[in-house]
Amino acid sequence: MSKVLVIYAHPETAKGSSTHELYKHFINSCVQKNPQDEIIMHNVSEYMPLPLNKIAISIYNKNLAKSTLNADEIRFNDARQKWINEFVNADKYVFVNPMYNLFIPAEMKSYIDIVMQAHATFHYDETGKTVGDLHNKKIIHLQSSGGIYHNGDTNEHVEDLGDKYLRMMLNLMGIKDYQGIFAEGMDHDPMHAVEILDQAYAKAEMAGKEF
Numbered sequence: 001m002s003k004v005l006v007i008y009a010h011p012e013t014a015k016g017s018s019t020h021e022l023y024k025h026f027i028n029s030c031v032q033k034n035p036q037d038e039i040i041m042h043n044v045s046e047y048m049p050l051p052l053n054k055i056a057i058s059i060y061n062k063n064l065a066k067s068t069l070n071a072d073e074i075r076f077n078d079a080r081q082k083w084i085n086e087f088v089n090a091d092k093y094v095f096v097n098p099m100y101n102l103f104i105p106a107e108m109k110s111y112i113d114i115v116m117q118a119h120a121t122f123h124y125d126e127t128g129k130t131v132g133d134l135h136n137k138k139i140i141h142l143q144s145s146g147g148i149y150h151n152g153d154t155n156e157h158v159e160d161l162g163d164k165y166l167r168m169m170l171n172l173m174g175i176k177d178y179q180g181i182f183a184e185g186m187d188h189d190p191m192h193a194v195e196i197l198d199q200a201y202a203k204a205e206m207a208g209k210e211f
């Protein structure tokens, strides 16, 4: 049995969302193939309680100085530790989002800020290089976007920085098995939106069977 952790970032309810449809096609086939897997899902657009705020930065600085945390900082640290433990204990990760302004939604970035934690998900070697601490895990990134970034017809001045960022951060934590599935171009070519989505949903279903 595997633990599948879904980090979902969409501020709306499921209805009418191509992001949610892409996810549903993926997860339904994944569950059908591996019915014993445990699925844990967080919609971080609905609740993302731990920003990189004054307390978080104070903790960071105090840890560097090896000084004692105050009560608020201990509470914050404990809450963050629960998110980190859940992340570390998962076997597979599903990141699901619409593209917003050429990036992942801010709440998903906040989630990465929480779990990108030295001595928990990565450490530095003696030369100062980052070494990932998470091994034998895999991730799939499911993303919906109005424009096209992956399947040809790309504007040379823009790129999908969100997908690149996720891939890089998870790779730094040691997760090398990374796949992206993109429902893209529905706003760019609305006449073919249904076909574009159907193709992406079919890819998501296929990926779900192999995840």
Ligand SMILES: Cc1cc2nc3c(=O)[nH]c(=O)nc-3n(C[C@H](O)[C@H](O)[C@H](O)COP(=O)(O)O)c2cc1C
Residues within 6 Å of the ligand: 010, 016, 017, 018, 019, 020, 098, 099, 100, 101, 102, 103, 144, 145, 146, 147, 148, 186, 187
């Ligand atoms: C605030 C906002 C920013 C967006 N930025 C982009 C963008 O940079 N590139 C793009 O291709 N689509 C962009 N879109 C379009 C969405 O990514 C696209 O419509 C996506 O399919 C939405 O998924 P949904 O149907 O699940 O809401 C943006 C949409 C919103 C609401």
